[in-house]
Amino acid sequence: MKIAVLGTGMVGHAIATKLAQLGHEVTMGSREATNPKAVDWAQGEGHRGAATFADAAAGAELVVNATAGTATLEVLASAGADNLDGKVLIDVANPLDFSRGFPPSLAVVNTDSLGEQVQRAFPGARVVKTLNTMNCEVMVDPARVGGGEHDVFVAGDDDVAKAAVKELLASFGWTPEHIYDLCVIAAARGTEMYLPLWLSVMQNLGNGDFNIKIVRD
């Protein structure tokens, strides 16, 4: 599949690389087509290229938002609503605001979420919030912790889009019983608001190599 990964940070890099390994035609999108990190990434074997946010999105069937949460709406605007229209838009960003240092606060919270903001701003996009509750190494390789016995959440209003995303997650190594469909995009509030707990646990453990599992029965 032709996929645009918007964002050249650790998360974008990890997801773009994994998708390319899986045989997808991946373009890394950034503000400038000459972004050194994107250009460098594009040299990798099987990596399709680097492009502006708009060009990357225009040429893609599916778009991954891996930008900083506080930049997301602006980035997607520059990608262009027309280039997102009708496409599955996987949103892995968290609206972490580091302007007051660590720990960050959330720039949108409680009665709204970044996932919902994105869906409202781009009503033609089929937004699915997922993978934002763990670090990027775990996102693309769940088996690296606890043999993959932990969970990922999916939130979105479009069932067909969620089915496509679940398939992609399965190709990353997420087994069906570990994919929790929280239904509506409004459930992004919960997965984004989990971040402060994730950060506390990360500080406590000294690293981000963990994830949560829903234990029941």
Next chain:
Amino acid sequence: MKIAVLGTGMVGHAIATKLAQLGHEVTMGSREATNPKAVDWAQGEGHRGAATFADAAAGAELVVNATAGTATLEVLASAGADNLDGKVLIDVANPLDFSRGFPPSLAVVNTDSLGEQVQRAFPGARVVKTLNTMNCEVMVDPARVGGGEHDVFVAGDDDVAKAAVKELLASFGWTPEHIYDLCVIAAARGTEMYLPLWLSVMQNLGNGDFNIKIVRD
């Protein structure tokens, strides 16, 4: 130990009953000493009695806040700062605001938490936030889900108080490897902000009989 459990709801009832079963002298505190739910509870075998918030706290060595989060500060004020001074105050409340229906929002969030508000309002109390990330049946009987293979968080600024709380948690059935000390009371932000995710999962599963486990390595 002489323990006051403030709050006559499901959470207060479950914790007071468990503590009494464990041999503690438990008084259930409520607004009026004649509160029917508290008086009814006080009839139970080994249950010490019902009293006002102030009388319950005055006679206790340890106090449990199991009131609704939006009422907590007012309840503790009526319990009296003097009656909390120097005592371990276990805060299990969540600041859930149901005024706009379900799902609730959080009345305090992001850059502050109920746990911190309580500690600031009652600086002489030794506040420990814990157990607020699960339903009350699981709080007092972790083995009821997944053989107890899931985790509880502890947040507070007083190490001696936290050690006492961990001992109490152990008596409930929580094994040491499942008790995560998130250090400072400010970590209550994370455990309280986890609630929207808990509520989403609860809706998804159809019941609250679950808890999360931190999976690593």
